Amino acid sequence: MFDLTNLPGDFHENPWPHYADLRENHPVCAQPDGSFILSRHADLDVIYRDTETFISDKRAVFGPKYGVGSPLYEHHTTSLVFNDAPLHTRVRKVMVGAMNPRALAAMEPGLVTLVDDLMDAMAGKDEVELIEDFAGAIPIEVIGNLLGIPRDRRAPLRDWSLAILGALEPQLTDAQMAEGNQAVSDFMAYLRDIIEDRRAHPGDAATDVLTRLIQSGDETGEGLSEIELYQNCIFILNAGHETTTNLIGNALTLLDQHRDKRADLLADPKLITTAVDEFLRLESPNQFGNRLTTRDVEFHGVIIPKGRDIHLSMAAANRDPRVFENPDDLQLDRRPNKHLAFAGGAHTCVGLTLARMEGRIAVERFIARFPDYSLTPGAIRGGRIRFRGYAKLPASLKLS
C-alpha cells in the first residue's frame, strides 16, 4: 500500500500511476502512523468546505514533529494557513485586503520589466538554467516588492523559504530540521529592522502590504500581535515562492514536452489565461495539503477517527476522471477547470491572482521571446512530496 514515508522508487519521476491507484482503488488510504490520504476531487471539496470537522490547526501534529517552542513550531503554528478562526480570520482579512486589485494592477508593469530584464540577461547565453535564471528569480522579486524588502537584501530569502517549507515534508533528517529552525530564527532577526523602519516610515497602505499588516489593528484594535506580524510576514514571503517557481518551471517543461501546444499558444496568445490553470491542474506545484479531524467521519465506508491527520492529495484530485475529461491530457483551453491547485474553502490561496499573473506574464513572454527553446539533459527535481517542481532545469534557447 502507498506509504508517504516509504515512497516507490519512481515516485518523483512519475507519481501519476501511484496517484491514480490511490484515487481509484484506495480513496481512503490508511498510513502506518495513523493518518489517512484522501485523493478524490469530491472528497477534498467536502473537506475544504467543512472547517468545523476538518481543521487546519497543526499544534497536535507539529508538537511531536518539531518540539513545542522550537522556531519551526512557533512559525508554523502561528502562520494563518495552519490556524483556524479567530486567528486565521483576522490575518486572512488583512492579507486579502492588502492584495487588492489596485495593488496587483500597480505591480503588473514592474513584473513585465522584471521578466524582460531576466530574458535580456539570458539571451546571449548558449545554455541557461531556467530555475535560477528565470522561474526562481521572478517570485523572489515580486514578493520582495510586495513587502518592500530592499532589493540588495533579498539574496537569503530563497534558501530560507526552501528550508522552512521543506520542513513540512513527511520525513526530515536532523540536518533538515536544523536548517529549518535556523532559517526561522535568521528570518525573524532579518525582519526586525525592516519592520521597525516601516513602522517609522509607513508606505501607502493601499498598495504596501507590510504597512497594511503593521497598521492592521490601529482602528479596530483587532490587528496582529507582534509575533503574529513577524510569523505571517515570513509565511507570505514563503507561500508564493517555491509554488510560483514550480508553476513557471512546470509550465515550461510541459511546453517542451508538447511542442504542438506551444505552437498553439504562440498562434493564439489569448489562450494563456486558461493555459496557466491547465498547467496548475496537470502539474500542481503544491501536491499535498493537510487537515485534522475533530470528530469521527466516514468516507467510502471507512471511518476516520477523531483527531487524525488527513493528507489531501490535490495532485490526484486534479486528475480525477469524474471531474476532468481526459484528465492526463494538456488542454490549453480547458474550461471549466475546477482544479484544486489553490485548495478551496476558507483557506483558498490568498495569492492566487498574483500567482496567475506571474505565470501568465512569465510564460507568455518567454515563449514569444524564445519560441525555439528546448530543455537539455541534466534537469534535477526538487525531490519534495508536498511540492512538485525542479531544482535545476537546463535549457537551450534554440531548438535542439
Ligand code: HEM
Ligand atoms: C502557483 C503558485 C501558488 C500555489 C500553487 C499556491 C497554493 C496554495 C494552497 C494550496 C494553499 C492552501 C493551503 C491549505 O489550506 O492547505 C495556499 C494558501 C495560501 N497562499 Fe498560496 N499558492 C501560490 C502562490 C501564492 C502567492 C504568490 C502568495 C502571496 C504572495 C500566496 C499566499 C498564500 C496565503 C497567504 C495562503 C494562506 C491562506 C489561508 O490559510 O487562508 N500563495 N496557497
